[in-house]
Amino acid sequence: MMTKEHELLRETVRHFSEKEIKPFAREIDETEGFRSEIFKKIGELGLLGVTVPSQYGGGDMDVLGATIVMEEFGRVCASTALSYLAHSILCVHNLHANGNEFQKKKYLPDLCSGKKLGAMGMTEPGYGSDAIGLETKAIKEGKFYHLTGRKMFITNGTVAQTFVIYARTGKEREVSSFIVEKDFPGFSVGKKLSKLGMRGSPTSELILEDCRVPEENLLGKLHQGLPQMKKTLDVERITISGISLGIAQAALEDSLAYAKDRKQFKTPIIEFQLVQKMLADMYTWLQAARTLTYEAARLSATGKPLSAMASACKVFSAEIATQASLHAIQILGGYGYCKDYNVERYLRDAKLMEIGAGTSEVQRIIIAKELSKLGLH
Template structure:
């Protein structure tokens, strides 16, 4: 597989790298401390086209390939993983959903505003009682005349505080169980929809995460996305590709933590010499670098396979599994190389350590990725 980047891909990567270095790096610590992504930063991100990376050109998007997309997420995540997940949810979950399953009216109504970053969006699948087993969700959207009437609660909704549209998965036919779930576009001013307070998280603090609840919330039937009662298929098909974004996010965090570790190990002296001179430190760095390289290869392969339309489900889960584990491993080792200084906020590795943790949890836990990989292996080995 050829990972020689094209001129366009190099340009996407380098532009994102410059934005991350010049704009995000100086404020990353402050964003984390204030647990907030300011509106002006979202606006600048929108101006770069990052909220419309995967939107079709005819609707004002950049329509870039998946490897370019992974490169942008990787670069942004090096400095601000919280902004990266807002970009990722918008593109690989919401824009992909509307592009693939939306009616012409829905595409014309939403895609230009999403592509321009005028609208930020959220993806609402998880619930208090439904996480890995997403099909057990309880939120209902029962037809009444020309409306769906929503009742229920969605948890962990990324970007909820500033989102204009929410893709909500809810039961539309209770008699059909998991086969009675639909995906419906809900606008933020829908009466009966309420946002909770921001969750107080361990990491990814600048990302806005909230509960969204519905009490007799009426939404027109025309907001149904795709076929009625086929929502779970929609949800899983989106997550499958969305995981490339999380793999790239984890890769970016690992690379940034590694760079901090090398730089600190060169500066810090103990026993009269920089700690990078100790073989114990060098072995740590060797292991970290090897795992990062393997993560990069798996992530880029997953992106290229997704674009080519070749089988990719197992490969995307492998990339997400390994990159997220690598981010945690590398961030942990980077803290260790910093000693006590890695345990305080003065050094960025403390944040990388906290931010890395989520990559093994959302868009399918580590265990969920292993289930996907194992299922594919069982099928392959049956042939």
Template structure:
């Protein structure tokens, strides 16, 4: 295998603390993630010990309140941490993004008592989260979900099936969206469900073309009983919470996409410098140099776009449109760049001896998760010209 540590991107970080944080992440990536990434992805091994290390290092709760074990870091910094981790191994970068997404409802909409009780373990106590919104019959049309929660005294009893759940079967808690009222978005409520709840089980992980080390599975809720103290927000507020979480989550996917694209570019540049044809390095041929220049330009544009959206978020300004644009552009960029990287490596790019083919397989899913890129275009258009059928 020819996995290499990603080249060091020249980052513009706002504080010395942020610079130290990136240095820590790079050390972890170089020592603990990159050396085993190819082998573990090939065998489908989930690196739980890496997430334990990230938690112990203070990296699982970066954008959340230090009062509860978070890192008090702006999204501008958190997303660059994600990019570094995704460049080393997408299973890890995406896993951190999903954990942050799963923690959002409690951190942003939980009561003070709920936050005191649960957030320290979630942000710095080694727990790992999953986000359960999608279902077999409701993916892009998430508001039509069928999982139902019915009140029974001081508890809720939840029945239904969730689908495409990252960390399904390995998470310690699930943020579950379930119907508690009328059809449509106003009848959905959010719940914090522990993984050991009776009646909760995960199916066998899906067999995927990429991200084999990151388990994706259906989640079955068969009479799962949770106390009302685990209801997050008001009844009927769950869909609004879910959408708000996805605005931030899309920035996480954008950063992960740029990480994968950067890793692919690094691999292509390294190969082009070493590979010789017709008596010289192929990096000397203009056609290939133009390909590399285009790849690098697309990556820099994507990085600037996700950071711009993050700064809006950090300033408390609306950023949903920019988040959709970042997710759209960065994931499309990752697909183009990884495809070009395979082309530059030629036959070697099509073999598992080099990581370029893995990057290409992994990039594809980023155009699908947390809202397909067709959905992102719909979101952007609504901000420009209003909803359809006015």
């Protein structure tokens, strides 16, 4: 449920985003320039470990709180929001949810303050949707695990110091996760990928060549990587929906302002019913996606089955973000197609929302599987 605390959080993050992120958003996109100073400031705000208890330096918020932060960052700069998601949810939330006390005390304070940035490596060059098929191996020798393999499309790969890495520790479904530091021998970062959108969020390959990981860096229990992955993915899919909501919100705000201002045939274009239809659809999609996403966030606190709702809000908000961005370009006409306005960036950024954290096809498969297994619940 939306509380006063959530409202205050939104207000604080809106103010911060307008002042500290929005002025740089276009440059971040054009230059593919990740700005580490923004992350330092988010750390000062206490939000780099948004879902982590304050005893480790976290923000003590729930999944809804994290979603609201994503929404506000996504509204001004989706690239920043995506890197923030990889850090605060895929790495930090994951580490807190699955780590032991020693690991939490060792890693969380630096990750929450911004001294270190985090990332998560699950996807591999040959295993994306079929993430469970991963080939990276972890073999135990003495007090170390030796990790060998490659990870693909890793957000923050080039800027992070602390990685949660999934690797096979046995056969079939025997997968485990590990905390890997950038300086561990055998770990290196591959080339930074150049992308259509989310250009200010660095994406790269990770290379593990007999990478030596101390046994105490096994995250959670041996062979328990898949249930851990599933739980983190549910939270990732809800919180990443916040980024889609932010993009759709920005697309609607820009479209509304432009449609009121722009005149054709001596009439503001907002008075044309075909333009009104686009605005009305954008508003309806956004409200529906927000309600669905917040409901999924609320459900995450109940312990009830979550995957269908997490995937439902992920697929719906991603697809309406793309559609809303397309409408925004249409409403702005030729100007919308040019880089002097932001709406073409919204479209390029929104498209990733239909691919990252599992494609829209995969989300629909998950929903159907849960319905078939558990029925309507």
